[in-house]
Amino acid sequence: MKSRKIINQNTYQNLLLFTLAFSGRFGTHSLRYFFSAVSGISDFPEFTIVGQVDDQQFMYFDSKIMKVVPKTEWMRQSEGADYWDRETQTSIGAHQVYKVNIQTLKARFNQTTGVHTVQVMYGCEFDDQTGETNGFRQDGYDGEDFLFLDLKEMRWITPVMQGIPTIQKWNNYGYEIEAKKHYFSTVCIEWLKKYLEYGKSSLKKTVSPQVSVLKKSSSSPVKCHATGFYPKDVTISWMKNDQEHHEDVEVGQPLPNEDGTFQKTSTLTVTPEELKKNEFICVVEHQGKTFREILKDDSPLIAIIVGVVLALILLAVIGVVVFKVYQKKKGFKPVNASDDGSNSSARTDPQA
The missing domain is CATH 2.60.40.10 (Immunoglobulins)
Incomplete structure (x- = not known):
């Protein structure tokens, strides 16, 4: 897969590339979450989350509306109030963690003013022909790679010196890495299959150009x-x-x-x-x-x-992540599972 740089938030058109950062292969389905914490932009929410199944956005959260909402009719009809309440509480928790994280990273990079972002992309995919599954998690800061989780080696890796305190801290949380591995190999795949069933009439459509x-x-x-x-x-x-x-x-x-x-x-x-x-x-x-x-x-x-859609532009500007994708062999990397493994999104992270 081609390498691509995280896209800065100063160009609306470029930010729209979030929808295609990770092209699916034939027979491969994916569940992806994109979220971003933003500092220095007063006109937009400081935290946003977008969930996608294959090419379709199915959920949205931001720190102004403070709730997770469905973005497709098939999702709205398939899950009840308990699901949306649970996802909302998880998202609010993530918001609080990343408000702290962005301030931590600004201090590490010796920044006091300007627009800054902490960006995360994670999810899972499976091939319905071979049964192969994969989990992925990558973090970025201000348009550059910050860290990613190597599931094979069971450790966090960073390409920048400012990320070393974070990986030293997070690599000591062995139980959390194991929880992530379980989430991406089991829970995430189960929810992906469930979402595919919910939206099968829409997700499997084909329209010629x-x-x-x-x-x-x-x-x-x-x-x-x-x-x-x-x-x-x-x-x-x-x-x-x-x-x-x-x-x-x-x-x-x-x-x-x-x-x-x-x-x-x-x-x-x-x-x-x-x-x-x-x-x-x-x-x-x-x-x-x-x-x-x-x-x-x-x-x-x-x-x-x-x-x-203007709504997609808004999402892209503050909440949706496009990452500089590592070479295919590095893969994509994961996010935490909840304690009971029941969350479809499992978005809570330790502080950086």
């Missing part, structure tokens, strides 16, 4: 825009005179549309002279189907309008 080739002016880069597709995994490539073309091509990440589908763009930088002399074709592959769109001289001179 609409493909357009667009340009702002005759001399501007050309954009191949695929939109309205689900699930989010899609491949966009270019052909020049029936040959694969990879030069001067930049492929974006999938972005969410307000109806739950996704969009993705590939940009081709090419001169007007090249366009006249050659035929360029955008090729989009999705769920075993191939869609082609030929770039013509009369291709629409319009800009792409990104159909992203």
Whole structure:
């Protein structure tokens, strides 16, 4: 898996990449929680949590509303008040811990002003064809990796000196690491399967993309825009005179549309002279189907309008985490289980 840097909170569009930081493989399902503690932004909640099953957000919490709420109809209909009360109390506890943690890290980094974030991503996945499961947990601070949990070695690891006090402290909590291992190998997988059953009619849907080739002016880069597709995994490539073309091509990440589908763009930088002399074709592959769109001289001179929900922008700005993903072999890493192992999210952490 490609490495990617944690995205700072100063660019709304970049923050929307949270939905695609971890692309699912065919047959693989995932349960992920993203949360962030923020210091120095008065207009947004200081703590936010988002839960996703596969590509769909199913729950949300922030420190202004102070409760966990469902974000899909299938979740709203499947769990009762006890579930939402329990998740709310767990989230409130996490909020209090991370209010302290962000102040601790600001002191370690010798920071007194400015915007700062503690960001966490954790969850689990399983392959319904092979039965293989995996747990993952990564933490970041101010746009950089801070620490992660290596489940194979059963220890916390940090790439920065400011993280050493935390891993020295947390690595002494052997019982908590064991609890995390149990959560990710058992509890998290059980809840993931339960959520998949709740939302099977929605999560298993397939919607094909609409493909357009667009340009702002005759001399501007050309954009191949695929939109309205689900699930989010899609491949966009270019052909020049029936040959694969990879030069001067930049492929974006999938972005969410307000109806739950996704969009993705590939940009081709090419001169007007090249366009006249050659035929360029955008090729989009999705769920075993191939869609082609030929770039013509009369291709629409319009800009792409990104159909992203404002609510998702808000979530991304303060609460949703996109991490610099470690190489695939490092994997993703986990979070604490509750004492009784019954929590679906199990979000409580020790202080840093």
